[in-house]
Amino acid sequence: MTHTIAVIPGDGIGTEVVPEGLRSVRRAAELFGIDLSFQEFDFASAAYWQQHGRMLPEDWFEVLQGFDAIYFGAVGWPDVVPDHVSLWESLLQFRRRFDQYVNLRPVRLLPGVPAPLAGRAPGDIDFLVVRENTEGEYSSIGGRIFEGTEREAVVQETVMTRTGTDRIVRFAFEQAQRRGNHLTSATKSNGISHTMPYWDERVAALGAEYPDVRVDKYHIDILTANFVLHPDWFDVVVASNLFGDILSDLGPACTGTIGVAPSGNINPTGAFPSLFEPVHGSAPDIAGRGIANPIGQIWAGAMMLDHLGHADASAAIVDAFERVLAEGTVRTPDLGGTATCSDLGQAVAEAIKAS
């Protein structure tokens, strides 16, 4: 059986880290006898926009829907196209139209990565952010009135549905059961008076079906504080689209760099392809210099193999980058070294072992 994978490097460092991610994925596939077929696409990039005046071809949905997975780099080049246009016409469309309603973002303090939190060692920080990925604060509904005058106002609607809320909360409870039976819910029901009390209500209602799982809830403000002060308090953290976005950048920052963090945009039904990408963006400030950290993209590749049913190959990649980071001889600048993106990508691929 061949797994078909659509590869979309995108913009900026996306185009630098994707080849390194593919290097590890290919190497693991070879060692574990997995048959992968890749097709690369140039859309979802500023270059495509410049040529076509749009981010995606008209038939993108038909073109991509038959793939088993999408391996994605990063999108965004604000000098050419405003971020809200480029993202809403690419990544955010994929998440929504392919109903990738789970965004899985593991956070782990890795050996060899300089830890910014005093006194924390690998093992102390190990949790999973489960982010709602299709609705909530990212609704795209809204508009402007009295444009250009002193009375100007803009509105934006947050929308949470029972379907959308329950399925992500259930998914998080099930993850909690596979880990430490402990779920933390991110809320802001004291200030955001309609959507967030509803979120709390659904977490409480579904919690009754998972009596073995201990449930905590924190308002997002103090929750971010606790990520810094008590990162060891967390196991599975479930959050709305915006809160999950914030927590899954902050979490990796607490482990030293967001350059290592992966993101799995999952459609658990399998009706459409899931998408795997690093948490970081296109990083215009360091793009073109070959110094981006490829670990986030490599780890995303490992998540993709796991999703495709190859837990062993996935684990071999994770094991490889953990060993390379722990050795510490090949480190990109964000890890305190001088290695290039490609140096680190090669070191990891070579470290992958068959057993």
Next chain:
Amino acid sequence: MTHTIAVIPGDGIGTEVVPEGLRSVRRAAELFGIDLSFQEFDFASAAYWQQHGRMLPEDWFEVLQGFDAIYFGAVGWPDVVPDHVSLWESLLQFRRRFDQYVNLRPVRLLPGVPAPLAGRAPGDIDFLVVRENTEGEYSSIGGRIFEGTEREAVVQETVMTRTGTDRIVRFAFEQAQRRGNHLTSATKSNGISHTMPYWDERVAALGAEYPDVRVDKYHIDILTANFVLHPDWFDVVVASNLFGDILSDLGPACTGTIGVAPSGNINPTGAFPSLFEPVHGSAPDIAGRGIANPIGQIWAGAMMLDHLGHADASAAIVDAFERVLAEGTVRTPDLGGTATCSDLGQAVAEAIKAS
């Protein structure tokens, strides 16, 4: 001239830290010859709710509007009244009806406070969060449809006006001019497609009037990461209501504890009283044990005196708690000690000097 101050302790540790804050405010007033008159109110508390079925008396606006300032503890006791009810019927009403559109939240790594970030020393972290305090994500507009069914959905409207946006952004630019001429704007214009691009637009438009101020902008996700990784990058940070809420808990956490952080809810026109409170809440988990850190409430008292025109008395209080914290002999549990709230409150009050 007498300054009239309404004192509202509220719930939980609010009732424990307010007397300690008052102790320092009174002592400074005595030493600097300032005439203060205090009136305490029991509303805006769960106890008041239990007795009256509401958080505030019907005439609260008339009762409070003539005061020169409000000295506030903390509200919230979810076992008795849901947080969104207690907050929307008290603190959030004050902010809105008294048009306290600026929320000023200084963040400083203080000597003697254990720093959670490796290798950071006092002086490395010193910035000011300027939070919009009346509109934005805290709109209270929204509702629910298909209640109790599978089709159930909730919506919540974020509203930003030109008036509301421009005045907070201007205020932040002016603060930047008094400090390091550097302003950071918190946005999320790549994902939140109507309100946040508007926010960016206004920051850019007003920036043209402050050419001496360097302006950075970060999406809220990476901004929280940078608070942990590069807290020294920030001087004045301007943010919407929700983003400011998050950043002003996360910032103090990066300095060791949110127990020391103050919050000034300012009406710059003086048409209505401004309100001074700690950033922390009522903390049901530690309430009643006398172990809360009173520094946030004391620092809020110093901000209040400054606002009332007594910069010298304000500075004397700040100087006093900085010396007491630096000495480190009287420390509450969150600072790694065993002192009570009252021990620390007394130590600070006694340390205040007239010159």
